[in-house]
Amino acid sequence: MTDLDRGTDRRGRRAKRILTPLQKYEVWLQLIRQETTVAGAAINWQVDPSTITRIKAVAKEGALTALSESKPGARARERDWEIEALRADNARLAEAVKQIA
Known part of the structure; x- marks a missing residue:
């Protein structure tokens, strides 16, 4: 495998990258702090923009659930x-x- 082929499959698509929970938290913090955009985060973390959008949605849902349960x-x-x-x-x-x- 050459350096040009690294990170892609046989069809030339980018290989799937799975972020750890800590990495997802870092992405979310960068978005909240407005240090980056969805597109910028996708490029920086080498994931699809839909992955970043999903991280935002899950973080919002989790925060709202936790806040609603706190008394x-x-x-x-x-x-x-x-x-x-x-x-x-x-x-x-x-x-x-x-x-x-």
């Missing part, structure tokens, strides 16, 4: 229950120590 304050309420349980346990133990003494 502000839910973890704080869970911690409040733990604190109340610990305070009650502390009061019970303090009372037991007073009775022993």
Whole structure:
């Protein structure tokens, strides 16, 4: 295989390139920061422009799903229950120590 043939199949088409999740994240960051365009990213990462468009769509869908599932304050309420349980346990133990003494 010569350097000219590298990266193409027998019909002259570009060989399929699969990006890792980290690479896809880097592509998405470049697009969000407006460091590149879809066409520019496709050239830089040696993939089809439809691959870049799909990365954008999946990232948007994933972000919207994650944001819709997040409930502000839910973890704080869970911690409040733990604190109340610990305070009650502390009061019970303090009372037991007073009775022993």
